[in-house]
Amino acid sequence: MAYPSQLGLQDATSPIMEELMNFHDHTLMIVFLISSLVLYVITLMLTTKLTHTSTMDAQEVETIWTILPAVILILIALPSLRILYMMDEINNPVLTVKTMGHQWYWSYEYTDYEDLWFDSYMIPTTDLKPGELRLLEVDNRVVLPMELPIRMLISSEDVLHSWAVPSLGLKTDAIKGRLNQATISSNRPGLFYGQCSEICGSNHSFMPIVLELVNLKYFENWSVSMV
Amino acid sequence: MLPRAAWSLLMRTGGLGARGTHSPGSTAGSQRRRISPYVDCYAQRSYPMPDEPFCTELSEEQRALKEKEKGSWTQLSQAEKVALYRLQFHETFAEMNHRSNQWKTVMGCVFFFIGFTALVIWWQRVYVFPEKVVTLTEERKAQQLQRLLDMKSNPIQGLAAHWDYEKKEWKK
Numbered sequence: 001m002a003y004p005s006q007l008g009l010q011d012a013t014s015p016i017m018e019e020l021m022n023f024h025d026h027t028l029m030i031v032f033l034i035s036s037l038v039l040y041v042i043t044l045m046l047t048t049k050l051t052h053t054s055t056m057d058a059q060e061v062e063t064i065w066t067i068l069p070a071v072i073l074i075l076i077a078l079p080s081l082r083i084l085y086m087m088d089e090i091n092n093p094v095l096t097v098k099t100m101g102h103q104w105y106w107s108y109e110y111t112d113y114e115d116l117w118f119d120s121y122m123i124p125t126t127d128l129k130p131g132e133l134r135l136l137e138v139d140n141r142v143v144l145p146m147e148l149p150i151r152m153l154i155s156s157e158d159v160l161h162s163w164a165v166p167s168l169g170l171k172t173d174a175i176k177g178r179l180n181q182a183t184i185s186s187n188r189p190g191l192f193y194g195q196c197s198e199i200c201g202s203n204h205s206f207m208p209i210v211l212e213l214v215n216l217k218y219f220e221n222w223s224v225s226m227v
Numbered sequence: 228m229l230p231r232a233a234w235s236l237l238m239r240t241g242g243l244g245a246r247g248t249h250s251p252g253s254t255a256g257s258q259r260r261r262i263s264p265y266v267d268c269y270a271q272r273s274y275p276m277p278d279e280p281f282c283t284e285l286s287e288e289q290r291a292l293k294e295k296e297k298g299s300w301t302q303l304s305q306a307e308k309v310a311l312y313r314l315q316f317h318e319t320f321a322e323m324n325h326r327s328n329q330w331k332t333v334m335g336c337v338f339f340f341i342g343f344t345a346l347v348i349w350w351q352r353v354y355v356f357p358e359k360v361v362t363l364t365e366e367r368k369a370q371q372l373q374r375l376l377d378m379k380s381n382p383i384q385g386l387a388a389h390w391d392y393e394k395k396e397w398k399k
Contacts, residue, residue: 003385
């Protein structure tokens with residue numbers, strides 16, 4: 001989850017998120033270059049005593065500053081499309097979990113083997129144990145096996161929601177009447193937090209998501225105990 | 228042609244513009260107002276030598292001077308040359324480019340409003356803001372930090388990456 005004084009993205013927990021972090025570095029570098037160039041030009045313009053009141057045309061520079069942005073956009077688009085297609089690759093998930101967004105909680109269904117389903121409500125601030133994180137903890141976490149590809153099917157029972165877990169690079173809209181698919185593949189165990197990312201009413205900020213990635217044995221024991 | 232605010236500034240300062248209100252002393256001559264190329268009675272720094280002269284309605288004396296100008300210039304005295312220059316251009320380059328004290332007014336207003344905003348914020352803290360949440364006490368923040376370190380959140384480059392688990396302290 002996010003930590004105090006954080007400046008960048010949360011550490012990547014899945015290969016896709018690593019790709020996204022690299023892409024973000026690449027694009028941000030381009031953005032910084034363009035911004036510093038523009039800032040430099042503005043500074044030059046504001047600190048010169050020279051004037052020129054009769055500019056008519058400037059064909060050469062106009063050509064350059066039309067072609068160059070197009071090239072830059074291509075340099076951004078190609079890695080972006082690469083990652084977009086990488087997200088949709090065939091990966092043979094071992095488990096399918098369905099999550100439905102409600103106002104204002106998430107419900108999860110693990111129906112591959114047993115009939116397991118539960119609701120996941122945020123723990124109110126007054127009920128927090130010491131050390132728990134305000135507005136992020138839930139009563140029933142989503143326990144999943146780590147290092148295995150898992151298919152998430154996301155939908156909604158009422159209004160639009162969005163199921164997001166930043167450290168896994170996931171954000172998928174939950175739309176009533178539609179199934180959206182995302183793939184989870186975590187490199188390491190632990191707790192990974194996310195929050196609803198589509199405005200859905202008064203408690204939109206109070207329906208978090210907590211994934212608990214554990215080893216397979218623990219996951220099996222847990223799913224047996226929860227049924 | 229000029230926007231409203233600019234017109235009112237023009238009227239109020241007798242044609243001298245924003246710089247005129249801040250400049251100490253007055254400049255030579257107060258001829259009637261002329262619009263471009265002499266905007267606000269002042270030449271523009273980007274267009275310092277307009278084709279038309281500054282003064283077109285000349286007094287008797289000035290017309291005589293203009294006649295003298297048609298002859299050899301070595302016969303003009305220094306004062307006459309200066310008078311001819313003023314007729315044509317109204318201001319020297321130094322006068323035209325002089326700095327003003329406008330920045331002091333601007334900075335003063337900026338600081339005033341920053342101070343006013345500070346007063347507003349202080350009043351809000353006293354009369355408007357609710358109590359802080361219980362999770363913001365130092366004890367609870369320390370417990371949360373301990374939990375984050377225990378669950379090894381962001382162990383690659385983030386929080387847990389900077390904690391030395393053997394020595395139980397932050398890495399140097």
